[in-house]
Amino acid sequence: MRPYHQIPIFECGEPIIAIPLELFAVESPHPYEKLGAPYSDRSPYYLRQSVIENLIQAQNYLNLLHPNWRIQIFDAYRPIAVQQFMVDYSFAQAVQDRGLTEVELSPNQRQEIWEAVYEIWAVPSWDEKTPPPHSTGAAVDVTLVDDAAQIINMGSPIDEMSERSHPDYYANFDHQQAQKYHTHRQLLGDVMLKAGFQRNPREWWHFSVGDQMWAWLNNQSNPANPVIARYGRVL
Numbered sequence: 001m002r003p004y005h006q007i008p009i010f011e012c013g014e015p016i017i018a019i020p021l022e023l024f025a026v027e028s029p030h031p032y033e034k035l036g037a038p039y040s041d042r043s044p045y046y047l048r049q050s051v052i053e054n055l056i057q058a059q060n061y062l063n064l065l066h067p068n069w070r071i072q073i074f075d076a077y078r079p080i081a082v083q084q085f086m087v088d089y090s091f092a093q094a095v096q097d098r099g100l101t102e103v104e105l106s107p108n109q110r111q112e113i114w115e116a117v118y119e120i121w122a123v124p125s126w127d128e129k130t131p132p133p134h135s136t137g138a139a140v141d142v143t144l145v146d147d148a149a150q151i152i153n154m155g156s157p158i159d160e161m162s163e164r165s166h167p168d169y170y171a172n173f174d175h176q177q178a179q180k181y182h183t184h185r186q187l188l189g190d191v192m193l194k195a196g197f198q199r200n201p202r203e204w205w206h207f208s209v210g211d212q213m214w215a216w217l218n219n220q221s222n223p224a225n226p227v228i229a230r231y232g233r234v235l
């Protein structure tokens with residue numbers, strides 16, 4: 001359980017629809033489809049209707065500051081089976097990165113690796129009170145590309161399991177390059193938050209609106225006006 005799982009969900013029934021990809025930049029091929037994630041007949045490029053409107057708004061704010069820059073979509077809707085696949089994949093990858101094999105893991109090593117995985121991945125829960133954020137169609141993983149279609153360097157890749165993923169990781173580095181990364185992360189955060197999103201405090205790329213994490217973050221900064229989640233899981 002994460003603290004945001006205490007937030008009640010009152011599903012509003014808004015449809016989940018295809019993102020108009022021509023308006024955005026898109027990571028291609030899709031990073032999890034490339035790994036063989038089981039989407040069956042579903043597409044990762046779907047979001048709730050008004051979440052798409054918020055994303056268009058964010059890009060409009062971006063273009064006031066940087067004409068012709070684009071928000072690049074890395075991932076959006078994620079069926080629970082895909083969440084499970086990515087959690088298992090990330091565990092296996094983390095075992096390999098440590099030069100280990102799964103059969104030889106001690107209980108402590110196993111626990112340490114699972115903790116690292118769940119630092120950044122949500123549990124693939126089938127309980128409708130605790131859906132993984134991306135399975136609600138309200139969460140999106142994004143970065144920025146400039147007017148020459150070059151990906152903006154944020155100082156760490158999306159999905160890295162390390163502290164570099166924290167949005168403010170580079171805030172206090174006394175180094176010009178690190179300050180640039182921080183400025184880029186701030187720019188992404190500013191345009192997304194201005195459009196109504198909240199950012200996952202552990203991941204510079206993960207934003208959502210209307211889900212449990214969004215409501216919890218809203219309530220942390222504005223306890224006088226608490227909100228609940230309007231989007232639950234979409235199967």
Ligand SMILES: C[C@@H](N)C(=O)N[C@H](C)C(=O)O
Nearest residue numbers: 120121122132133134159
């Ligand atoms: C790991 C990243 N792609 C992500 O989406 N993390 C959040 C917390 C999730 O799994 O929902």
Ligand SMILES: [Zn+2]
Nearest residue numbers: 139140141206
């Ligand atoms: Zn995400």
